[in-house]
Amino acid sequence: MIDLKLARDDPDRLRASQRIRGADESAVDRLLAADDARRAAVARTDALRAEQKTLGRSIAQAGPDERAALLARAKHLADEVKAAEAELAETDEALRAGQLAMPNIVEDGVPPGDEDDFVTLDVVGTPPVIENPRDHTEIGAALRAIDTERGAKVSGARFYFLTGVGAQLEFALVNLAMQQATAAGFVPIVAPALVKPEIMEGTGFLGAHASEVYRLADDDLYLVGTSEVALAGYHSDEILDPGDLPLRYAGFSSCFRREAGSYGKDTRGIIRVHWFDKVEMFSYVRTGDAADEHRRLLAWEREFMDKLEFAYRVIDVAAGDLGSSAARKFDIEAWFPSQGTYRELTSTSNCTTFQARRLNIRTRGESGNEPVATLNGTLCAVARTIACLLDHHQQPDGSVYVPVALRPWLGGREVLTPA
C-alpha cells in the first residue's frame, strides 16, 4: 500500500516510479482525488456526529416538555448522519482500492526497462565445461532420484516424486539451509501453506499476478506461492518493539504455483513446477535499515550458492520486471550446463513499507508509530536447486559430484552414482 502522505507531499516521485515500471501514471492523480473526497467526507461526518452527541446529551437531561422538540430535531439529524456515513464508507473504499492497486515505489538506482534489461552486479565462479551434458531430468531418472512420469500420472503435468537419493537431497538441502540461517540468527519456522485472503492480499500477490495463485473456493483460503506470505502475516496487526528489530525468520513450507501463462516454458523436469518446498528468509526492519538488510540477504544467498559450489551471477532486476510489492529485487542465477545459460535460483526483494502498511505492522518511532520495512529472500528453493545440482555437478562417467558442505547430510557421500 502506498504512503498517502508521501503521495500528497511528493506526487512527482510517485509518477516517476509508475513511469519506470511501465505502470499507469494517471493513477496517482486519481488517488489524490480519492483522498480529497474522503477527507471532505470525514470532516462532514465528524461534525454531524459531534452535533448528534451534544444533542443526545441534552435529550437525556431534558424535561418532558422540551424533550419532544429535541427528539424531532434528533430524528432529522440521525438521517443526515446516516447519509454522511454512507458517503464516507464509499469514499473510504474508493481510496483503499486506489491504494491497493498501486505498486510499490521503485528504489533509486533500479535499472529501467524490462525483463532483459537487468544489470549484472557480479559473476562468480567458472561455468563447468561438460561435453554433451545431460539435463537434470535424465540424470535424475538414472539416479532414480526424480520421477516425473509418476508425478504426472498421480497429479498431472509439472508434478514429480523425489525418490531415494532425490528425497535425501531435499532433506540435505533443507538442513544445510536451516543450519546456515540459524547460525546467522534467523528464527527457524515451519509455516502454514494455506492463508486467509487478507493475508494474501496484504503481501501483494492478488494484484497483477492473482492468476498465479491457487484458491480453495470452498474454504476461502489460498495456497501460498512462497512462505513469505505466511511470514509477513505472522506479525500482522502488531506493533513491534523497536528493541526486537530486526526480526529475522527462516521459514520452511511447501509452495504452490499455478504457472498460468507459462505453457511451453520449462516443461521438462522440475525447474518449473506447481509444487515445491522452500526455505525462505524474511526480515522485519526499521525503514532506514531496509537497503542494508537487502544487501545482507543477498550476501546470505551468495553464501549458500558458494556452499553448493555453483557458478552463478547476481543481477539487479529492472523496474519493469519487479513484482508489485518490491521496490528493488536481486536475483541469483546459477549455471545450467545442459542449457548453456544462467537460470534463477534465488530472489530477494526489498518491499519497504508496502506489505507492512497493508498488513498493519508497525513499530514505535520517534514521532509515534510507523510502519516497518519487510524483506524476503530465497535461501533454497528445493526442486530447482536439485535440478541445478544434478546438471551443474554432473561428471563424464554419469555420476554427480556432491559439494563438500552437503556431504554431512548425505552420509558422507562424495558422489551420487546410478544404482
Place this chain on the structure above:
RNA sequence: GGAGGCUUCGCCUAGUCCGGUCUAUGGCGCCGCACUGCUAAUGCGGUUUGGGUCUCAAGCCCAUCCCGGGUUCGAAUCCCGGAGCCUCCGCCA
C-alpha cells in the same frame, strides 16, 4: 460436525440483566515528577489505537468495548450474523 461458556483501552478486571455525563472502573506493569542521605517504600500525575485540526507542541474534534449488520434521537449494554478462544461429545493423522 454437535452442545455450552467466554471475548472490555499492554495484562487482569468493574460495567452488560434494566440503553443516556461509560467522556469506560480498579489493580498490576510501564513512563514522568516529588520526597526520603542510595535504583526500596510512599505520594502525585500520565499511560488503547486510528484519523483529523495545528508551523511545532499543547489543546481540541471524530471513531474505537472481538468483527459486521440491525433496532433507537442515542448501543460496551438490546436483536441478528460471523470470527477467535475454552470445556465436553463425535470424528480423525
